[in-house]
Amino acid sequence: MVDLTKLKSPSDWAAVRGEIEAAVRGVLGPIPKDPIDLQIKTVDEVEFRGYTRRRVNYFVDNWERISAWLFIPEGKDEAPGILCCHQQSPQGKDETAGLEGDPRMAFAQHYAELGYVTLAPDCITAGDRVVSRAKAYDTKAFYKENPKGSIAAKMLLDHMRALDVFAEAKRVDAARIGVIGHGLGAFNALLLSAFDDRIQACVASCGFTRFATDKEPARWARGDGFLLIPKILDCVQSGKFPFDWEHILAMAAPSPTLIITALSDSEYANPRSCQKAVTMAAKVYKLLGAPNALDFYGHHDGHRITLEALEVADEWFERWL
Template sequence: MRIKSTLLWLCLIMVAGPVGTAQAEDGVTRKRSEPASINSSWDDLLDGIDTPEDWIEHKKVLKKRYLNLIRDQFKPDKPDLQIQFHDTVIVDGVYRRQLISYQVEDDERAHAYLGVPLFLRGPAPAVVALHGTYKQGKSRAAGLIENPDKAYLDHLCRRGYVVIAPDHFVAGHRIPKAGPYDTEAFYKKHPEWTAVGKFTYEHSIAIDVLQTMKEVVPDKIGVLGHSLGGHGSMFLAAYDDRVQAAAGNCSASFFRQNSKVEAWSRDHWYIYFKHIRPDLLKGELPPIDFHEIMALIAPRAFLDLSGLNDGDPLTQRQRVLMLLKVMDVYELEKAPQNFAFFVHGKGHSVAHESRELMYGWMDSHLKPSAATKTKLVTP
């Protein structure tokens, strides 16, 4: 018996090689290693922060920087909503879609599509669905034109959400004379404000609209979008604490590690932040960046989705390092379950898996736990 065991052991050595080595046939040997810290330029998010209390104080500083970036102090006084309903359509016997308008400034009305499922058993969670850079704006978000992958209102209403899909302020019903997404007229009217401040403020007013509705659970509101709507979701969630869950798909690149950072302050067409252009041209960045803006959302739920081949691949790889640091903040806030990111190779898209992740994220954080609970099969 011992002879047989010895022969078996020898055979194993002959097949597997000498005991204790991991040498490949081409001579490469890999030795055991402990995980190393990943250091990056994004580590400044928590520089000097040792405790949760330190972070809460620093968060106040970051919020001031963020509001200064969007120049929130120059927004107008919030007007009465004066909601008007313009037309109503029943879609496939599943939900009611209404074209509505409401005041966003004393002399400006925003238009939006509002979707309400027909067979609600009580108030439901609601989502602000933000479209990307597209002339017809809300019509695409409602599934009425162009790419049905981006028909968030239709998709979410069928899942039981009340949804508002507002026009961006230079699209849809409010295209400027100079053309869609031209901000020249806006800056003539509000020379000290920013386009980001304007659309973030208006999207916050869309939440006001939702909270007037008996069909909506007022503290279960989310936001999602793609491209311009993707970073709009981040900006809104950082701005308005009423957002309990946010998902941004293929959002724009940040300020640092971005060879095209001047695009944030062009001298024509759509100008996000007009006031930072002189500094950008001198090579000086704003005192706050995306990792810090995302961190303002914590501990509320935030999901970032991006394509490694969406634009500059080096910049998009930096996004992964940035998101790792944001996770550190969620862990410090004791809410790691409320942060996630998904990185893919499908470019600037809202592919099936991205949509399912965004909608599932809303389900997990806005619906009762029973809505996502699994069950064993009955024998």
């Protein structure tokens, strides 16, 4: 595993980054980012005060079309875009759009009201993408067809396609694209920021704990039907991980990244783990001349995003987008 504290110069990082990316890809499995014709279609459109909400669908590969909520704020000028990744809820994109579930998770609606173009797609196995007669987040059907892949890599690829939607959508300033997520959404937001340099600002709430100090590292490949990263089980059994979360954060550098962590999180019970990852990744941000572009915010309200934390996220996007 690469020791980030030993990096001395930006040229050191250029070589090391490729090594880290190869290690991450080795665990995630194939990420076949081949160009496709999205064929974006608007299914319906509803106007609200301050924004319009569209239900759109588009291809994520040569066979599957998925649906998403696209919010367009009032006005004619180009606006920054924010991709809103949903948490592990069966409602998927509908919660992010404010139609169901926890109102605090309605990122797409919230940021549209603030003047951003927002997009909220379903992850595979959630929302409209639940396989017939299966429960949300049941991944068995996926692995039957993709035995060498991972749901994590598929989600990453699908979120890259979402950025392609932004590139084709009117009113979006393609040079100012952000991503936000909580829980599983934060996991996806961080991976996307690490692998796609179109992301110019990232906010991730309660999305990880370091593998090295995780008392339950098999959470990433648990046997309840939701198998996120199968190869992590090999790492758990050997006790050797080829990368950790500080490496994911470092891969995103120098893109501005805000980590929000609950200091009393029942899901990830070691908040110091997140702080340590941020501290180690900050070395890379500093080397690349962006020491203020990686930050950490903690709260004491459990595995959720608080109103205060959301205000911090708002300020982050306003600052960097």
